[in-house]
Amino acid sequence: MRRQNLAVVLGSVAAHSPLSRADVAGRTGLTRAAVSSLVDELIGRGALSEAETAPSGRVGRPGRALTVSDRGPAGLGLEIGVTHLGACVVDLRGEPRVWRRVERANAGRPVERVLAETAALAAEVEAEAAALGLQVAGRVLAVPGVVPNEPRGLVAHAPNLGWHAVCPADHWPDPAGAPEPENEANLGALAEYWHAEHAGETFVHVSAEAGIGAALVVGGHLFRGARGFAGELGHIPVHPDGVPCACGARGCLEQYAGEVAVLREAGLAHEAGLAQDGDAQPADPVALLAERAVAGDAPALHALERAGRALGLALVSAVNLIDPDGLVLGGAYAELADWLLPAMRAELATRVTVRPWEPQALRSSELGRRGPVLGAAQLTVRRIIADPTLLPAG
Numbered sequence: 001m002r003r004q005n006l007a008v009v010l011g012s013v014a015a016h017s018p019l020s021r022a023d024v025a026g027r028t029g030l031t032r033a034a035v036s037s038l039v040d041e042l043i044g045r046g047a048l049s050e051a052e053t054a055p056s057g058r059v060g061r062p063g064r065a066l067t068v069s070d071r072g073p074a075g076l077g078l079e080i081g082v083t084h085l086g087a088c089v090v091d092l093r094g095e096p097r098v099w100r101r102v103e104r105a106n107a108g109r110p111v112e113r114v115l116a117e118t119a120a121l122a123a124e125v126e127a128e129a130a131a132l133g134l135q136v137a138g139r140v141l142a143v144p145g146v147v148p149n150e151p152r153g154l155v156a157h158a159p160n161l162g163w164h165a166v167c168p169a170d171h172w173p174d175p176a177g178a179p180e181p182e183n184e185a186n187l188g189a190l191a192e193y194w195h196a197e198h199a200g201e202t203f204v205h206v207s208a209e210a211g212i213g214a215a216l217v218v219g220g221h222l223f224r225g226a227r228g229f230a231g232e233l234g235h236i237p238v239h240p241d242g243v244p245c246a247c248g249a250r251g252c253l254e255q256y257a258g259e260v261a262v263l264r265e266a267g268l269a270h271e272a273g274l275a276q277d278g279d280a281q282p283a284d285p286v287a288l289l290a291e292r293a294v295a296g297d298a299p300a301l302h303a304l305e306r307a308g309r310a311l312g313l314a315l316v317s318a319v320n321l322i323d324p325d326g327l328v329l330g331g332a333y334a335e336l337a338d339w340l341l342p343a344m345r346a347e348l349a350t351r352v353t354v355r356p357w358e359p360q361a362l363r364s365s366e367l368g369r370r371g372p373v374l375g376a377a378q379l380t381v382r383r384i385i386a387d388p389t390l391l392p393a394g
């Protein structure tokens, strides 16, 4: 009961701050005495701070304003991408305070080396956060792979990194402080849900780095599927007799809208450094595609239009199957939205006919490539807001 009331009080301040203790009592229906005791505990746990200023221009003696602390507990998000490492620290107010992104060719490199570098980046970023008065209370790692529901802590398969059955804690310098892995598309979708005002309660979030990831938020909750494999949009067939896919099937979406497929079709495979391996600094293929498209390069425009049609076709099934409020184009795809969205919208308009569908229900994410690492950092913060007893008592 007390745990629940702590969450009610913290949630109320998080949503409406600054509030006085009396305001919190008014909003939550708890007695002033109960609120005071709960607020004291939340201050002791570092979740709330109270300043000696009036929250509004009220007459009478000045109140003390409660706000969610911007020092103290924080969430660390980490990301291992095919061509980069990322890190982000978010305070309890949900504000990103430290950002870091380093280009790094991670595909096919030894797992222990990639994780050692990620741990070193985490240590650097945590030191930077500590200088701002922030202590990391939880670590989540975004990976471009399948993270099953059971056992937790395992990356079952990350084909674009060359990972099979990797448990990050086995390679972390301090296993007790190892980050919890989660699929990057899932984290991107959660970040969108928490960040965007008009995300809706039920939507499909499609993103791409090397592979295509999709995630479903249904009724405000991430839908992980029976085993955690939901959202494998990349292997939905868009041409039943199409080109063979690495998964063993034919005509998968990834073969038309995946990064490698688009770059090949655009004639940019060589320039984008697809032939490179090892530690060579990779070019940014998405920036390269966007640059060519802006310049009106015909093969690039054709490749993006073909990818947009394939994505639209795949999403028709999703729309008819789950009846979402909307569809969000996130990750690196968001930077190509100008060229992908028209073909996607045309495909959806032609094929979604038995139910209402507005072209604007498909939009691009403002978070873009920052989504997964931001979602990873926010996950800890959201867990603390929902259960402040996760923080040590002061």
Ligand SMILES: [Zn+2]
Residues within 6 Å of the ligand: 234, 235, 245, 246, 247, 248, 249, 250, 252, 254
């Ligand atoms: Zn496939």
